[in-house]
Amino acid sequence: MTTNAPRRQFAAYGSVLTMAAVLLLGGCQVSTHSPSDDETNPQEGLSAALTPTAGGTQSGNDSKASTEQYTDLWQKIAASDAIALPDHKEIDYFLKLHSSRMLFTKAAPGAAEPWLYDIVTRLEQRNMPLELALLPIVESAYNPASRGAGVAGLWQLASQTGRNFKLRVNKSFDGRLDHIASTEATLDYLQHLHDMFGNDWISAVAAYNIGEGNFGNAVERSRRKGKATDFYSLGLSRKQVPTVYKWLALVDIVRDPKALAQSFPPIDNRQVxxxxxxxxxxxxxxxxxxxxxxxxxxxxxxxxxxxxxxxxxxxxxxxxxxxxxxxxxxxxxxMTADAKNVEVKDDDGEKPRRYVVKSGDTLGGIAKRNGVKLQALLSANGLKKDSVIRPGQTLKLP
The missing domain is CATH 3.10.350 (Membrane-bound Lytic Murein Transglycosylase D; Chain A)
Known part of the structure; x- marks a missing residue:
């Protein structure tokens, strides 16, 4: 097989791999931007037949990772080869940590079995990198019921992020914990970030990690200095964007046949x-x-x-x-309905107000026209007074 992305050598493994919980430290920041303004039921418009059989047609990656060629989903992800991996000290840090302290093991990859086929299928349908299916290992150890500080689910979405992308999040149903609904919302968000930040998937994951406002500020600082604005040119450290480097280290591990065999139990490429x-x-x-x-x-x-x-x-x-x-x-x-089961309103009692940025808009002008305080607008969106906003962005109005 011919690969397009540079291959990296992985450090020597011990004979037994076990897992440290460090892997779970990544988390998605609150999103305030959305391509859609209407909240709907999480499965509205989705079909139970969306998941094709192993011989189905796929969009994109056909020459590299055809459905029929790979019986193991991890091998299929490795063959996608859509994310370039340069030699980088921060990626090496996590590779060495894995080699010496067994950072990534079979526990989280093994937990992916019920969910991975559906996620890979949706990435194929959207022609998105299959390597994105590794993100939930970092975010939640592939536990859909996982909860963190204000985040939840496989992708560790904040509730407002979920609502921005049509997830129902209330006291009776949390769409962030539904593997299909949360994946659809997350992929919508990642595609939005990809389009916003130079059509670069690594930048999209970085913005997903620390918030698009914070990442946009880093891009603007680099631009003002006359420097390039791709992810690696920003010089962000593993302390600033830990999820990104852990994810890239995982991509590296999956592409190494020996590492893959030791750390990733095979998962059949079939509907579960x-x-x-x-x-x-x-x-x-x-x-x-x-x-x-x-x-x-x-x-x-x-x-x-x-x-x-x-x-x-x-x-x-x-x-x-x-x-x-x-x-x-x-x-x-x-089946008969339970009379005690009643529908409840969203936790905040109402749909959040949003504003789509137009050409020529300023943060101060948006705040004034919508009758809100500037500082409240900034706080609601994780922005600063000098943050750059772009036409098409969606801001939450406090």
Whole structure:
């Protein structure tokens, strides 16, 4: 196989690899920018049949990573070869840390098995780098129920970021914990950042890591100094953007056959979960019983349902083992709603107000026209008075 990105040599491994929790330190910053203004149900417009079989057609990466060629999804991601890896001291830092302290092991990659096929499929559909499927290892150890300081899910999204990208986040359902809904939202956001910052995926991940306002300020500082504005030219350290360098180290490891074999248990390149439209008001306990699976297993596959039941309004999709899909379909009509299960409003009680930046706008002018204080506008969006705003950006109005 011919590779386009420079290959790097990985440090020698020990005979046994175990994992340190350091891997989980990455986290997504709050996004205030969105290509869309309307919040909808997290699965609205998605089909249970979106996930193709292993022989399906894919967009992009056809010559490098055809669906039929790779039986292991990790090998398929490695073959994508869409992210260039230069020799870099900060990447080397995490490679050495992995070699000496076993930073990345089988624990997080192994946890990806229920979710990875769907994520890789959606990256292919969008013609985005398959290496982005490694980000949840850094963010959450591939645990969809993971929660951090104001963030949650596989991609560790903040609630406002999720809402900006059409996720429902309330007391009964948290779309950040749904692997399909959160992936769609995250990929929308990453594509937005890619387009904003020079069509560069590494810059997109960096902005995702520290917030687009902060990353935009770093770009502007470099521009004022007459320097290049690509990610590596900004000189950001691993302390400033830890997620980026951990992710790039992971990309390097996956591309090394020996490292891949030692750290990444194979995951079959095939569909694992069925995805079915759930009846409103029905408890997960009832769905599990009718589908012939354990309630604990069903809840593990569907952590987004926070009350143990499907809300009474809107469309919601539920994940099921493939062998339980027929039983669910046959019993669906006999399921009865729980009278105690009621729909609740979003945690903030209303949709957030937003403003799309127009040519010639200034932060002060936006604040004045919308009747808000400048400092409140800056704080709501993680900006400073001298932050650069661009036409098309979406700002949250406090």
């Amino acid at each position: 979960l069925a995805r079915e439209l759930a009846p409103n008001g029905v408890s997960l306990k009832q769905i599990a019983a009718k589908s012939g699976i354990a309630e604990k297993e069903l809840k593990k596959l569907n952590p987004a349902f926070r009350t143990g039941a499907v809300p009474t309004k809107g469309e919601y999709w539920i994940n099921l083992p493939l062998d339980a899909a027929d039983s669910f379909a046959n019993a669906k009509g006999s």
